[in-house]
Amino acid sequence: MSDSFHIKLDGKSVSASSGETVFEVAKREGVEIPTLCHDTRLEPVGACRVCLVEVAGQRRLQPGCAWVVTPDMEIQTQSDRIERHRKVLYNLYKSDHDLDDARLPLETGNGNQLRELCQTVPDMNLAPVEAPRSDRPMDDNPYIQFEPDLCILCARCTRYCDEVEAVNAITLSNRGSATTIATAGQRSLIDTTCExxxxxxxxxxxxxxxxKKAPKNLVQLGGTESVRSTCNFCGVGCQLNLHVQNERVVKVTSPEPGETLNDGNLCVKGRFAYDFIHHKDRITEPLIRDANGDLQPATWEEAIAATSAGLNRVREKYGSDALGFISSSRCTGEENYLMQKVARAAFGTNNVHQCAAT
Amino acid sequence: MTNSIDEIRDSEMMFVIGSNTTEAHPIIAMEMKRARQRGAKLVVADPRKIWLAEMADLHLQLKPGTDVWLLSAMAHVIIEEDLHDKAFIAKHTTDFESVAQKVKSYSPEAAEEITGVPAEDIRTAARWYASTKAAGIYYTLGITEHTHGTDNVYCLANLVLMTGHLGVRSAGMNPLRGQNNVQGANDAGATPIYYPGYQKVVDPSIREIFESAWGVSLSPNNGINLNEMMKEMARGNLKAVYVMGEDIVISEPNVTKVEVGLNACEFVVCQEIFHNETTRFADVILPGACFAEKDGIFTNSDRRVQRVRKAVDPPGNARPDWEILCDIARASGYDMPDYPSSKEVFAEFASLTPQLRGMSYDRLEANVKGLHWPCPDEDHPGTPTLHLDGPIIGVAPFQAVDYRPSDELPDNDYPLVLSTGRTLYHYNSATQTRRDAGPVAKQRGNFIEIHRRDAKILGIAHGDKVEVSSRRGTIQAEAWVSPRVRFGCIWMPMHFAENRANLLTNDAGDAITGTGEYKVCAVRVRRSKQATEALAEVASG
Amino acid sequence: MQKPDAQREKILDLLEHAGGVTEESVRQVSEDTGVPEADIWGTGKFYSLIDTPGKRTRVCDGLSCQLAGADELAASITDSGKACERVSCLGQCDLAIATLTEEMELKTYTKKETSITPDDPELAINLAGPVDLSYSALKKSISMGAEAVIKEIEVSGLQGRGGAGFPAHIKWKALRSQNETERYVICNADEAEPGTFKDRETILRQPHKMLEGLAIAAAMIETSEIYIYIRGEYGNEYDSINRAIEEAQTQLAQFNFTVVRGHGAYICGEETALLESLEGKRGMPRLKPPFPTEAGFRGKPSLIHNVETIACVPSIIHRGGQHFKDLGRTEAGSKLYCISGHIESPGVYELPLGVTLDELVEAAGGYTGTPLAFSPGGASSGFLPISMRALPLDYKNLAEAGSMMGSSGVVVLNDTVDMAQAAGWQLEFFERESCGQCAPCRIGSRYLRRQNDAYLKLGDPIAFEHADDVAWEMEEGSICGLGMVAAKPLDSARKHFPDHFKTK
Known part of the structure; x- marks a missing residue:
């Protein structure tokens, strides 16, 4: 389906296939073209203009994320022209962005790639443009906060909401320098189609x-220890990074798009429903019901002994098949293996099952 | 799933039946959306106008429980119009004639009467499915949670086989598993008739292997399944239960009977992370660890084994569940090996499971996308797509199926059909999701979806509190007048402990799997008695 | 993601019908069309005629209206306690000052009438000429066949008269080479370049030339689907088109005309933004390639022409390409020049392509006051000093002078004008009309306007310290033509009128 041919990338002959973009070829060749608006899961729009390159025969600079290569095409990713372009562009972004004392784009707990780019060019000290960009002060949703003064209007969020999640809860709204990210009627995300x-x-x-839930200074604190795991909700098997700070899971993210089956995506449960882990209602010690029917704290030795005794009593009285072992499709494979082994090997019954159908 | 999740995006056609994928499997739904964006056709068969149905090229809004009719009529069209794959049928299957004969009487016109789906739509769906190469079937519990669940599955399999959609990329037969490790739990032998790897407990040669591996003699008899356990408990024959990580008093059908059974038990032990409805009956409660607090594997819907890794310690004195199980076994006199970690448990499990034999923690570490079973040896790359070289079992038999109505149909006393299911925002008994602000903000408590005409007849407005009753119980819910449901049908989520949908559902089970009929039972909804009678009149007239 | 049966193309009209964007109207339109609420909200909020409900008088702040005192008029309306909004050029520069009343009707504040070139049958458009309902050029072109017709277009040297000057025949050929048979002809009647009102006059006086040209194009590229996208502020012109379609329904029976009204966005004159708008989306230009000739309206091959371009076609068919070509002087054809500002008789003059400013002004009755500068082709062309009065007003010469032919909306400024102020008006226009999609244009146009404001206020040229860099980046880095030219007014004014930008 895809023909292979050669193009010239920064003077070097490299192979490419039909349908590939400059960005894709360059990435494979280890040539880094910076970008802000590109996400492999989305149709390229070339809106951020960061990835502009020189294409031989084209009068104008062209977006590497969207420009499709053809045989013998010559691409320059570095030149005085591109350097000047990046310098002024990044500085324009800065004039439309909250800056810190070092005059660099402010960084939130969610990082800021623009900040990294701006460190590669000199500061022109452009006066702030004070764009009249509205936010949603009344949005009381518990998870997602929008800071308009850090927004570069690359529309990745709105395009993601449309093309990937397909719920179309947010949109680009208004026009020109007043362009912002909005919901219908600027309602809270809770009252929209947002999932x-x-x-x-x-x-x-x-x-x-x-x-909103994650520590605001996650990045500044040097990030977190992150542990790759598998989501414990439905049967899709999404991969997660559990971010741990002070012995607590404080944030959950997906591995990068392309790395795992979930391709960078998560649902509301996988990404946000982690409060249960450290919830005060967790059972923290073994409990044994006393003669009055009340549950009393116990040591593990007592609890294990009581369990073993209770099961063996019934087994001795009524036989092994009077026991039932209900395993769990929420637990690990090893635990299910051990549960059936316990039922079969330790208690002599095949009465072991789990909620297979649900 | 015969095929992997990664293949969905390259589908040319998707036939989704009995699966509210966007809510129950959101990330698989994203892949379906991507396929649709790339031009794939989407046909959705569901009694509700679920989100995917709104995006579908064709929505077959069948009456609950009439799947056999719908699917048989599709088979009827495929054979009648000579769209079946004769070469595949001849080479890889048996008993095609029995099905061809059987479906003759299932004409689309007759199916329209029973299912409510226009005959022409049935024909279109059948033609699209049969004439598209990369056409996959995706289903979930809307297919299986019926007394004729197995029949439904047979009907789907018949469609797959007669069109040769087996062993084809982005096609196949794809049940989407409801929970993180349904597949893994079954693979591990947490089932009354199989040892790990679907090896029959009644097969002496297999039993020998396990007796030798475990160093004990084992019971030669099949055990009883969960549905039967619940019933035997109520009958007083099952005297003790050890429940690990499942809230059976919420999740089993007709939970009143389950409660009776638990009360009758002489000993109940629960291994849990939260107190729930079932722990109320426990004599001993053992605090387990949640997924973030232990190591192990989950096996997802597409048979992909992936690692679970410990990120934090369990709270207080809680312990990883696998350690607790080992202690119980030892305390009960069984010489359980002293596994240093879950890695060694997995090694033993894999060594006894032909499908997993080539897997190890080291290999899982190296394969970030996981490994799909079967993976019979260390050099095997895993099997994302099954049956590429023809059916694994050699030749696949067709299964002729007769339509049987659901166990409990609506009548004058209980005139509405209730189906239950999951929502996006909550999970099972919601002990986890109701402890997070977002799901709670979106869905605070129990609700029903009801058609506007039913609502009007019953004098119910959107947001009204209503009482929903079946022959087995009565619960409260908020009425959501919704364009999603059919006239005469209501839908309710299963998540809310204070108003358990499973007080209403029917515990009649599928003859083979024992799965309860969560998708169809007869109920009434009322604000007042008169309104119910009015509806009954309309339903019977 | 859109539902298969969603009716997105309808949403803007429905919003307008509902009185503009409100939570309620958006909910209703969403229910009626199946388009997600947020998409309707965001799309409606893009268009200035519907973004905010409520009645108000709209006062034009185009260059010619500003020269005629639009600021004072606006102030007096506000002082009388009525709501007043400043809006971009209403295309009535010859009748300045222009307003839209609360009822959205045009009201101008001038005693003069528009001047046009007297009837001359030689001219391609001949605004003052008789109306020809015979549609004989259509019949002739059908009998000639597509190849012969396109050959004549090629010989005629017809260039796109919307501003780009792209040879028309190349587009026609491109359309015919597409495999896809679902094709569209689209007429760009979204005339909104400040200083420009020629399409207005063509639609009002010679609508059949436009319709016939469109029909010929459709017949040649083998489609029957013709869309005319006209700016929402043009009410009389919208009526004129519909009347003409009615009048010629027999002659045009084989074509389906759809007339679509814009909703207040200059950028929709950019052809890909126009397509987005037709599809019921925010008017944000698309990346090119693919060009509309491959993937245009609804993703299908589309032939898009400006009103004037397409209205030249019947004449070319009647009298041959060479005849048309010979009507021009330095380049092919006769050309509609709009002229307004500090001259005697503003109007539309059809003259040989390549006349000088002096010749054009002579046709328009002469200068008023001492001329200082002129803007040869709308705001996008910036300013040139009067010393360039002998320059042929054509595509090539103006481009070489660092300006552009554009839409040939010529505005003359005399020496009463402060060029920094004039540049400021134009900068304000571009800032308001930038779609906001790409940063160079969105941020750059606002930056330059604010810096110019700072200069006007403080008189310190330090305000322009980085103006050249920013202007350069806007031209280099923007997605579409708007961003590329948005710095032009300031850039050219500073270059040609340095005295106007000194320390004060």
Whole structure:
């Protein structure tokens, strides 16, 4: 289906296939073309203009994320022209962005790729443009916060909401410098078609979308220890990164798009429903019901002994098949293996099952 | 799933039946959306106008419980119009004639009478499915949670086989598993008739293997399934239960009977992370660890084994469940090995399970996308797509099926059909999701979806509190007048402990799997008695 | 993601019908069309005629209206306690000052009438000429066949008269080479370049030339589907088109005309933004390639022409391509020049392509006051000093002078004008009309306007310290033509009138 041919990338002959973009070829070749609005899960729009390259024969600079290569095409990703372009462009972004004392784009707990880019060019000290960009002060949804002054309007969030999550809860609204990210009627996300998947946060390159629950200074604290695991809700098997700070899971993200089956995506449960882990209602010690029918705390030795005694009593009285072992499709494979082994090997019954159908 | 999740995006056609994928499997639904965006056709068969149905090229809004009619009529069209794959049938299947004969009487016109789906739509769906190469069937509990669940599955399998959609990329027969490790739990032998790897307990040669591996003699008899356990408990024959990580008093059908059974038990032990409805009956409660607090594997819907890794310690004195199980076994006199970690448990499990034999923690570490079973040896790359070289069992038999109505149909006293299911925002008994602000903000408590005409007859307005009753119980819910449900049908989520949908549902089970009929039971809804009678009149007239 | 049966193309009209964007109207339109609420909200909020409900008088702040005192008029309306909004050029520069009343009817504040070139049958458009309902050029072109017709277009040298000057025949050929048979002809009647009102006059006086040209194009590219996208502020012109379609229904029986009204966005004159708008979306230009000739309206091959371009076609068919070509002087054809500002008789003059400013002004009765500068082709063309009065007003010469032919909306400014102020008006226009999609244009146009404001206020040229860099980046980095030219007014004014930008 895809023909292979050669193109020239920064003077070097490299192979490419039909349908590929400059960005894709360059990435494979280890040539880094910066970008803010590109996400492999979305149709390229070339809106952020960061990835502009020189294409031989084209009068104008062209977006590498969207420009499809053809045989013998010559591409320059570095030149004085591109350097000047990046310098002024990044500085324009800065003039439309909240800056810190070092005059660099402010960084939230969700990082800011623009900040990294701006460190590669000199500061022109452009006066702030004070764009009249509205936010949603009344949005009381518990998870997703929008900071308009950190938004670069790359529309990754709205495109994600449309093309990937397909709920169309948020939109580009208004026009020109007043353009902003809005909901219908500027309502709270809770009162829209939003399914709180948080994919908008995940795709936002500048930290203008922030997870309300996560520590605000996650990045500044040097990030977190992150543990790769598998989601414990439905049967899809999404991969998660559990971010741990002070012995607590404080944030859940997906591995990068392309790495795992969930391709960077998570749903509301996988991304946000982690409060249960450290919830005060967790059972923290073994409990044994006393003669009055009340549950009393016990040591593990007592609880194990009581369990073993209770099961063996019934087994001795009525036989092994008077026992039932209900395992769990929520627990691990090893635990299910052990549960059936316990039932069969320790108690002599095949009465072991789990909620197979639900 | 015969095919992997990664293949969905390249589908040319998706036939989704009895699966509210966007809510129950959101990330698989994203892949379906991507396929649709890329031009794939989407046909959704569901009694409700679920989100996917709104996006579908064709929505077959069948009456609950009439799947056999719908699917047989599709088979009828495929054979009648000579769209079946004769070469595949000849090479890879048996008993095609029995099905061809059987479905002759299932004409689309007759099916329209029973299912409520226009005959022409049935024909279109059948033609699209039969004439598209990369056409996959995706189903969930809307297919299986019936007394004729197995028949439904046979009907789907017949469609797959007669069109040769087996062993084809982005096609196949794909049940989407409801929970993180349904597949893994079954693979591990947590089932009354199989040892790990679907090896029959009644097969002496298999039993020998396990007796030698475990160093004990084992019962030669099949055990009883969960549905039967619940019933035997109520009958007083099952005297003790050890329940790990399941809230059976919420999740089993007709839970009143389950409660009776638990009260009758002499000993109940629960291993849990939260107190729930079932722990109320426990004599001993053992605090387990949640997924973030232990190591192990989950096996997802597409048979992909992936690692679960410990990120934090369990709270207080809680312990990983696998350690607790080992202690119980030892305390009960069984010489359980002293596994240093879950890695060694997995090694033993894999060594006894032909499908997993080639897997190890080291290999799972190296394969970030996981490994699909079967993976018979260490050099095997895993099997994302099954049956690529023809059916694994050699030749696949067709299964002729007769339509049987659901166990409990609406009548004058209980004139509405209730189906239950999951929502996006909550999970099972919701002990986890109701402890998070977002799901609670979206769905605070129990509700029903009801058609506006039913609501009007019953004098119910959107947001009204209503009482829903079946022959087995009565609960409260908020009425959501919704364009999603059919006239005469209501729908309710299963998640809310204070108003358990499963007080209403019918525990009549499928003859083979024992799965309860969660999708069809007869109920009445009322604000007042008169309104109910009015509806009954309309339903019978 | 859109539902298969969603009716997105309808949403803007429905919103307008509902009185503009409100939570209620958006909910209703969503129910009626199946388009998600947020998409309707975001789309409606893009268009200035529907973004905010409520009655108000709209006062034009185009260059010619500003020269005629639009600021004072607006102030007096506000002082009288009525709601007043400043809006971008209403295309009535010859009748300045222009307003839209609370009832959205045009009201102008001038005693003069528009001047046009007297009847001359030689001219391609001949605004003052008799109306020809015979549609004989259509019949002739059908009998000639597509190849012969396109050959004549090629010989005629007809260039796109919306501003880009792209050779028309190449587009026609491109359409015919597409495999896809679902094709569209689209007429760009979204005339909104400040200083420009030629399409207005063509539609009012010679609508059949436009319709016939469109029909010929449709017949040649083998489609019957013709869309005319006209700016929402043009009420009389919308009526004129519909009347003409009615009048010629027999002659045009084989074509389906759909006339679509814009809702207040200059950028929709950019052809891909126009397509987005036709599809019921925010008018944000698309990346090119693909060009509309491959993937245009609804993703199908589309032939898009400006009103004037397409209205030249019947004449070319009647008298041959060479005849048309010979009507021009430095380039092909006769050309509709709009002229307004500090001259005697503003109006539309059809003259040989390549006349000088002096010749054009002579046709328009002469200068008023001492001329200082002129803007040869709308706001996008920036300013040129009067010393360039002998320059042929054509595509090539103006481009070489760092300006552009554009839509040939010529505005003359005399020496009463402060060029920094004039540049400021134009900068304000571009800032308001930037779609906001790409940063160079969105941020750059606002940055330059604010810096110019700062200069006007403080008189310190330090305000322009980075103006060249920003202007350069806007031209280099923007997605579409708007961003590329938005810095032009300031850039050219600073270059040609340095005295106007000194320390004060």
């Amino acid at each position: 709180l998947c948080g994919g908008c946060i995940d795709t936002c390159p500048t930290g203008a979308l922030i997870e």
